[in-house]
Amino acid sequence: MLLVEYSLRDGKGGRARAFKEFKLPRGVVVGVFQGSRGAKKQLDIIVKYQELGKSVRTPQHLHWTIDLLIKKEHEPELTIKFVKYLRAMWDKVKPFGNKQEQRVCKLSLSTPEKLAEFEELNKYGEYSVEFIATVLELIMTQEKTGNAQAFMFRGLLDSIIAGKDIFSVVSSARYNGR
Secondary structure (H helix, E strand, O other), rough: OOOOOEEEEOOOOOOOOOOOEEHHHOOOOEEEEOOOOOHHHOOOOOEEEEEEEEOOOOOHHHHHHHHHHHHHHHHHHHHHHHHHHHHHHHHHHOOOOHHHHHHHHOOOOOHHHHHHHHHHHHHHHOOOOOHHHHHHHHHHHHHHHHOOOOHHHHHHHHHHOOOHHHHHHHHHHHHHOO
C-alpha cells in the first residue's frame, strides 16, 4: 500500500506525491507532502495518512484528542503519562532549518522503542500510540516551522494533563485560528 496522492488544499484540483512515508503497524502509512503555508513556506509540510482499505485522510487535532480521551477513560494514569510524553516532545521538537532537513524528515521521539511502555493503550480507541506520536511529532515540527509562536498544540496537551472537562478539551481541539 502506497500513500501517493491527495487533493491539494489550494482547491485547484491538483495532485501531489508524498516525499516521505512512514509505514506503521496495522497497515497504516503516514505521508509527508510539500506544503505552502507559514513564515517558511518552502519548508512547510502537510501530513496525511491512510489506513488499510480506507481513503487518504488529514489528521485533525479533534481526532487524536478524542482518541486520547477514550484511552484515558480506560487507563487514566498511563494515558496521562503518555500525554506528558507528548507534551515533552513539544519542547524537544525543532523546526526544519533547511530543505534537506525537511526532505529527510527524521523522527526521533516517536520510535517504537520510546513508546513501548505505552503499548497497553493500543487496546483502546481507534489509533495506536505509535500512530499518534508519529503524526504529532510531524505536526509539531510543521507548526514550529511555520510559526515560532505556535501555542494551540501545547495548550491542548496541557488541558488534557490538567484534567479539564471534556467540553473545554474538545473546544480547544476544534479551534483553527480563523
